[in-house]
Amino acid sequence: MSDRHAILTPFRVSALQMVSTPERERNLDEAGRLIAQAAGEGAQLVLLPEYFCFMGHREADKLAIRETYGDGPIQRFLADSARRHRVWIIGGTLPLAVTTPTPDHARVLNTTLVFDPEGVERARYDKIHLFNFEKGSESFDEARTIRPGSEVCVFDAPFGRVGLSVCYDLRFPELYRRMGDVALIVVPSAFTYTTGRAHWETLLRARAVENQCYVLAAAQGGTHENGRRTWGHSMLIDPWGEIVGQRSDEGPGVVTGDIDRARIDEVRRSLPAWRHRVLR
Template identity: 65%
Template sequence: MMNMKNNPFRVAAIQTVTSSKVDENLRQAADLIAAAARDGAQLVALPEYFCFMGRRDTDKLAIKEKPGSGPIQDFLAGQAREHGIWLVGGTLPLDNEETSRIYNACLVYDPAGKQVARYDKIHLFGFQKGDESYDESISIRPGENQPQAFDAPFGRVGLSICYDLRFPEFFRAMGELDLIVLPAAFTYTTGSAHWEVLLRARAIENQCYVLAAAQGGKHETGRRTWGHSVLIDPWGDVVECLAEGPGHVCGAVDPQRIADVRASLPALKHRTM
């Protein structure tokens, strides 16, 4: 029997410019997932807020779903099953006992459409510069779960969301990984300054691939997101990047590339803390 862990595995990051219309966003996501699947992707990641981006922080509350049930979750399970892919479902608002806020949750589905992992965003973004300000804690409750990872056919996959990128200890807490997946909606201001350097740093220090699926463009609300969805290899090299607009990037996670990088520079074995 072929050992999938030793073979290159194609992955893709979807990039969207999400609106406030859920049905429209799901149709766009379906088209982009299908295109990535046609490109040979066996694992596909959607961006943060792929299903909805409102005008106010609290608009998310109107479309929140109970865990395990709802049109957005049904859509994700159906897409994974239809295309026979591993689907990292960006993020969606999930209900909890605190009615005034939601969890910003990333759900993962296997090729049979079964949910196999869930990560609720722990680090909540806050930013203030001139007239530009954000405070995710207004509408989002931080996740109480630990960093989450799951096993795919090629190896171990760590889950993260957007602002988590700035906290390297978060990724180290997951142990050795073959791939980090990061759905994101970085602002244009912070993305232009820090996006690529942080992603490359996480790849280099963890000696694994990083797949970042981003929002990328001018939204109907006037918000502008940075985009630059990307796949980065364990040496920190950019494999493929999409600067702006809807689309996808696709490339291979190659276990031999990971092994070669770790053999030539065994930094993970040299850790003392």
């Protein structure tokens, strides 16, 4: 489906905010509750946050719940939820086993899977940019346990094309230019409290303004059982950089708003920056 054939009526989307735990089943139960709430608010597409299914005590803990691509309890949960509620689900991220080009038993792929309302998988994106941060007592290096992806991913939704990205990807605008003309960019995330307070909203609004599209960001938000604190502030931003909806506090919840093709057309018509690009 191309944007020329996208539906013109507003399309309702939701971002889920979570405070995930080291217990997979507890996280899936909470995600199921929030998906049902979003569907009850009329959402037709639901975005989960990065690591929605698991936030372990140690980075290596995710290796114990990794799944083989194509089957596993987390993948079945996402497909079943999409089918049950008749919504598109963009499944935050889950750890997939590295099998190609050679197996890597010490690392996983941090993967986003997309399921349509029939529960059929429609897209897959493996996170490209891996977070590394050192400040005081905070220390993160995703490359120790995650193998980076390499392929940009865009899929067709009823309202237009959707570009997939994850968390730290947000700091690399060249990734979003590679997506081409999209109606929506999604950013499932687990921004730390430190980096989120400093840069989260600024980066999200910048990506919306420079690509003249909507940005939907689902975040982890709160103090986790492993001691990590995440920033939250899940939100939907329109092509002019205005915040359509936002969760202003920590804790689980749902942010719901509409993708309006007319708004995209209006912004691009009045300030045709997308058409004026010279360097590609």
